[in-house]
Structure formats: structure tokens, C-alpha cells
Amino acid sequence: MLYICSRYTVFNMQKDKNIPKTFKPKQHIQRGKEARLSAHTAVIQFKDSSYSWSNQMDKVGIIRDGLPYESIEIISKRIDLPIKQILRIIDLPQTTYNKKLRENSLLNGRDSEIILFLTELIDFGIEVFNNEKDKFQRWLKKPNLSLGAATPESLFDSITGIQEVRNCLNRIEYGNFA
Numbered sequence: 001m002l003y004i005c006s007r008y009t010v011f012n013m014q015k016d017k018n019i020p021k022t023f024k025p026k027q028h029i030q031r032g033k034e035a036r037l038s039a040h041t042a043v044i045q046f047k048d049s050s051y052s053w054s055n056q057m058d059k060v061g062i063i064r065d066g067l068p069y070e071s072i073e074i075i076s077k078r079i080d081l082p083i084k085q086i087l088r089i090i091d092l093p094q095t096t097y098n099k100k101l102r103e104n105s106l107l108n109g110r111d112s113e114i115i116l117f118l119t120e121l122i123d124f125g126i127e128v129f130n131n132e133k134d135k136f137q138r139w140l141k142k143p144n145l146s147l148g149a150a151t152p153e154s155l156f157d158s159i160t161g162i163q164e165v166r167n168c169l170n171r172i173e174y175g176n177f178a
Contacts, residue, residue, distance in 0.1 A: 072086050128173045
């Protein structure tokens with residue numbers, strides 16, 4: 001089946017048939033809205049609550065409000081890194097972490113943003129590796145030539161580093177390893 005589109009008419013050309021179909025803007029707009037609403041939603045789940053976002057403005061709101069310190073432990077488990085290493089990534093002393101965790105305090109904006117980016121990266125990485133979490137975690141620990149021979153997890157200390165790891169995952173997903 002071949003579709004030929006003009007501005008106002010869509011031709012559906014099957015074998016021996018040339019049946020014009022009119023373009024219906026309202027239906028097209030509705031399908032676009034539904035597709036956008038069904039877009040990927042990222043979630044970080046806690047014991048008694050969860051945070052979810054499907055667009056950048058939702059994420060900005062979460063960053064401004066701050067995430068609980070408990071999110072550090074959750075990321076640590078999901079990415080299979082010790083909590084001490086996650087604390088090093090966000091430049092937070094262990095004693096401060098313990099105190100803020102007991103007080104049920106919230107992370108500042110920068111640290112919340114790194115946690116959200118890491119959550120998105122983990123979800124995307126597991127998806128790229130066909131939901132094989134172990135393979136993704138092994139990949140994070142191996143030096144990568146496209147990242148300047150650095151391990152992906154060594155770049156988690158900055159937003160730019162996290163974005164570079166995501167770019168590398170994009171290249172893997174589309175078969176461009178260079």
C-alpha cells in the first residue's frame with residue numbers, strides 16, 4: 001500500500017484502486033494530542049509517594065520543590081552503585097546525608113535535577129538494552145571509546161556528562177557506534 005499526501009487530500013493507492021481520502025484537520029490534531037499525552041512518563045517511586053513527569057515543565061516543578069533524600073538510595077539500588085559513590089557524584093558528605101535523611105529533608109535543586117536526569121537515563125538505558133538490566137549495568141562500568149575512554153558512570157557528576165552518556169545510548173539504539 002502506498003500513501004501519497006498533498007496538502008488537502010491523501011491518496012490511498014492499493015492495487016488497481018485510486019481512492020482519494022479527504023484530509024480531516026480536526027481528527028489529525030486530535031490524534032496528535034493523544035500521541036503527545038501518551039508520551040513516555042518517567043517515574044521515581046518512594047515508599048509512600050512517587051514523582052512522575054512527562055514533559056520538561058513537570059520536571060522543572062519537581063526540581064524547584066526538591067526530591068526527598070530517600071531518592072539517593074533508590075537511584076543507588078537502580079543503578080547498582082554504592083550510596084557513597086552517589087553521594088560523591090552529588091558532592092554530599094555522608095554525615096549530612098544521614099542527618100537530612102532522618103529529618104526527611106528535601107534535596108536542593110541541582111541535586112534533584114541530577115537525580116531526575118539519572119532516573120531518565122536509567123529508564124532509557126534499560127530500554128536500549130532490551131530490558132536487560134544486568135547488561136546495562138555492565139555497560140556502565142566498561143570504558144567507552146565514544147566517551148573518551150571513560151566509563152559512563154564516571155560522567156554522572158554533571159548534567160553534561162549525563163547527556164553525553166544518553167547521546168552514546170542513542171547511538172547504540174540506532175546502530176551508530178562511532
